[in-house]
Amino acid sequence: MSELYAEREQLPSIATTDSPTSAVALTGDWTLDTLASRMRPLTQQARRYSRRAWDLRDIGRIDDAGATLLWHAWGAERPAALLLRPEQEAMFTRLAEVQKPPQARRRRAWSALAPVSRVGERVVDVIDHVSGFTTLLGQTVLDIARIAGNPARMPWREISANIHRTGAQALPITALVSFLIGIVLSYLSARQLKLFGADVYIVDILGISILRELGPVLAAILVAGRSGSSMTAQLGVMRVTQELDALAVLGIPYSLRLVLPKIIALAIALPLLVLWSNAIALLGGMVAAGVELNIGYRHFLSGLPGAVPVANLWLGLAKGAVFGILIGLVSCHFGLRIKPNTESLGAGTTNSVVTAITIVILVDAIFAVLFSEVGIP
Amino acid sequence: MSVVISVAGLCTRYGKQVIHRDLDLTVLDGEVLGIVGGSGSGKTTLLRQMLGLDQPMRGVVKVFGYDLQTASADDLRRMRRHWGVLFQHGALFSALTVFDNVALPLRELRALPEPMIADLAMLKLNVVGIGAEHAPKMPSQLSGGMIKRVALARALALQPELLFLDEPTAGLDPESSESFVELINTLRNELRLTVVMITHDLDTLISLADRVAVLADQRLVAVGALDEIVNIRHPFINSLFHGERGQRALAAANDDTRPPKIVFPDHVP
Numbered sequence: 134m135s136e137l138y139a140e141r142e143q144l145p146s147i148a149t150t151d152s153p154t155s156a157v158a159l160t161g162d163w164t165l166d167t168l169a170s171r172m173r174p175l176t177q178q179a180r181r182y183s184r185r186a187w188d189l190r191d192i193g194r195i196d197d198a199g200a201t202l203l204w205h206a207w208g209a210e211r212p213a214a215l216l217l218r219p220e221q222e223a224m225f226t227r228l229a230e231v232q233k234p235p236q237a238r239r240r241r242a243w244s245a246l247a248p249v250s251r252v253g254e255r256v257v258d259v260i261d262h263v264s265g266f267t268t269l270l271g272q273t274v275l276d277i278a279r280i281a282g283n284p285a286r287m288p289w290r291e292i293s294a295n296i297h298r299t300g301a302q303a304l305p306i307t308a309l310v311s312f313l314i315g316i317v318l319s320y321l322s323a324r325q326l327k328l329f330g331a332d333v334y335i336v337d338i339l340g341i342s343i344l345r346e347l348g349p350v351l352a353a354i355l356v357a358g359r360s361g362s363s364m365t366a367q368l369g370v371m372r373v374t375q376e377l378d379a380l381a382v383l384g385i386p387y388s389l390r391l392v393l394p395k396i397i398a399l400a401i402a403l404p405l406l407v408l409w410s411n412a413i414a415l416l417g418g419m420v421a422a423g424v425e426l427n428i429g430y431r432h433f434l435s436g437l438p439g440a441v442p443v444a445n446l447w448l449g450l451a452k453g454a455v456f457g458i459l460i461g462l463v464s465c466h467f468g469l470r471i472k473p474n475t476e477s478l479g480a481g482t483t484n485s486v487v488t489a490i491t492i493v494i495l496v497d498a499i500f501a502v503l504f505s506e507v508g509i510p
Numbered sequence: 511m512s513v514v515i516s517v518a519g520l521c522t523r524y525g526k527q528v529i530h531r532d533l534d535l536t537v538l539d540g541e542v543l544g545i546v547g548g549s550g551s552g553k554t555t556l557l558r559q560m561l562g563l564d565q566p567m568r569g570v571v572k573v574f575g576y577d578l579q580t581a582s583a584d585d586l587r588r589m590r591r592h593w594g595v596l597f598q599h600g601a602l603f604s605a606l607t608v609f610d611n612v613a614l615p616l617r618e619l620r621a622l623p624e625p626m627i628a629d630l631a632m633l634k635l636n637v638v639g640i641g642a643e644h645a646p647k648m649p650s651q652l653s654g655g656m657i658k659r660v661a662l663a664r665a666l667a668l669q670p671e672l673l674f675l676d677e678p679t680a681g682l683d684p685e686s687s688e689s690f691v692e693l694i695n696t697l698r699n700e701l702r703l704t705v706v707m708i709t710h711d712l713d714t715l716i717s718l719a720d721r722v723a724v725l726a727d728q729r730l731v732a733v734g735a736l737d738e739i740v741n742i743r744h745p746f747i748n749s750l751f752h753g754e755r756g757q758r759a760l761a762a763a764n765d766d767t768r769p770p771k772i773v774f775p776d777h778v779p
């Protein structure tokens with residue numbers, strides 16, 4: 134059985150005398166392996182004798198690494214007197230021809246305008262995103278209009294698969310988070326209400342805050358993190374592996390086959406998740422209220438319709454649908470912008486989730502202003 | 511000659527599909543072994559097992575005397591520094607430039623100064639015929655053939671003693687294939703090099719391979735020098751060498767001024 138040749142190699146060495154006219158004779162193996170651990174001493178030694186006559190004929194093996202080391206020590210030129218074996222000749226000819234690697238992108242020189250131009254770049258970037266996002270939105274609307282007259286072309290299968298993945302599979306995690314938030318909220322409110330003897334208002338507080346705000350926002354944030362990232366990554370990987378191009382040349386518009394089903398599915402699944410999240414959070418709140426304030430379940434449930442106008446529920450569900458559409462659009466937008474390399478894939482996915490969550494909260498604030506008169510008794 | 515790789519009693523199965531059944535193979539020191547076989551016959555799988563990327567279901571794979579399944583992590587690391595692999599689809603790091611792809615293994619040694627790494631990487635790129643103007647490009651900006659060549663440059667970066675090539679000339683134009691053959695021959699002259707090469711390209715096989723292993727029916731139906739192989743009666747070998755393409759390649763090989771290396775088989779399929 135053969136062992137590694139590298140383990141049988143002789144150490145490289147440089148032999149010469151102190152007299153400035155004596156030749157430098159190299160022996161041993163000058164390969165990457167033998168050199169790696171002795172770079173510095175050998176380079177220094179070789180540099181010291183660079184003006185002398187060199188004899189490389191007694192070298193055992195020499196590879197590109199050995200040749201490069203000598204070449205650098207000689208100052209990137211052949212010494213005046215150099216004795217080589219014929220096969221070594223080719224090596225140094227190659228080295229003499231090798232080009233410098235192109236400079237890594239130079240850092241921009243600092244200038245007083247740098248902060249201004251950086252702001253400018255950011256603005257251009259944002260405009261680029263907004264226009265891309267608007268194009269995607271327009272494309273989606275056009276797609277819907279186009280297939281509205283022809284329901285057979287609707288990608289039903291993809292829609293139902295997406296509803297399953299983004300909705301049904303998110304039920305457990307949404308339930309867990311909602312239940313805990315419900316308990317915490319109810320417990321903290323109950324402590325305050327007790328001080329004023331206003332125990333019965335726990336129903337109003339929980340009902341309005343959960344149905345109107347917490348349920349929709351909680352569900353949307355969970356879905357943005359869970360499904361938004363996976364949608365971005367899916368489109369990104371399809372870009373990396375040229376699957377998007379394959380779809381395009383097959384005449385299958387990917388906006389129709391990939392983007393639209395995701396958006397429609399989220400528009401359907403997210404309101405349903407909001408409903409689920411509402412119910413579980415209220416359940417958690419009810420349990421905590423029962424423990425902390427001795428409010429019975431029956432009393433809590435029968436008080437709910439009177440305390441909370443039903444408009445709050447509808448408002449929450451409508452928000453869910455809008456959030457769903459936005460999350461779908463944002464994650465597809467970022468997914469389609471991913472460049473065919475892994476780094477861009479990672480960055481795109483992160484940006485997608487951060488943007489989706491930010492937009493959800495922004496739009497929630499807009500809702501709060503626009504509908505401030507609705508559903509508040 | 512000593513043995514560099516030995517595969518003994520190798521069995522592989524994916525689900526119900528048997529890929530290899532009791533397969534034995536040795537690769538000798540300093541030779542170029544060509545592996546041929548139909549598409550889906552398990553060539554890449556065999557290669558992955560020689561690389562230790564897949565565990566064989568049964569059987570032993572030894573490289574440089576180390577059993578890949580039982581060797582210590584240190585031994586494996588030392589050994590892996592001495593082989594180079596060209597994957598079927600290149601497997602370049604998509605987030606790194608062409609230059610950085612080739613420089614990465616050199617940088618990982620943490621022993622060489624940066625100017626030397628730069629020269630070595632550019633040398634390797636030069637050797638595979640990639641000009642300096644392509645060095646700052648990203649892999650997604652390269653053509654299929656260029657990806658292959660950059661991947662080969664990366665495989666050669668650490669001066670391997672053992673080179674694994676998975677369809678190295680597939681996707682190359684005829685001229686690049688020829689310069690590839692020349693390159694491997696030069697490397698063999700300059701350094702000791704053992705090559706395991708999967709290929710469908712008869713011209714490459716004829717001009718490079720010292721021995722050929724034919725993978726068919728889940729085992730190696732023939733291993734030997736090319737002129738022995740062509741005389742073996744087996745449907746796959748027949749279709750490979752006695753089809754029109756095969757005849758042309760063999761004829762071209764014999765057409766040289768050199769004395770004929772391969773004797774035409776006397777039977778007609």
Ligand SMILES: Nc1ncnc2c1ncn2[C@@H]1O[C@H](COP(=O)(O)OP(=O)(O)O)[C@@H](O)[C@H]1O
Nearest residue numbers: 524525529547548549550551552553554555556
């Ligand atoms: N990870 C895997 N899982 C299941 N089957 C596989 C896997 N990898 C390869 N195969 C199957 O093994 C067979 C051999 O594959 P491969 O070695 O890639 O063929 P080739 O000889 O063309 O390189 C093929 O039929 C392939 O479908």
Ligand SMILES: [Mg+2]
Nearest residue numbers: 553554598676
């Ligand atoms: Mg293969």
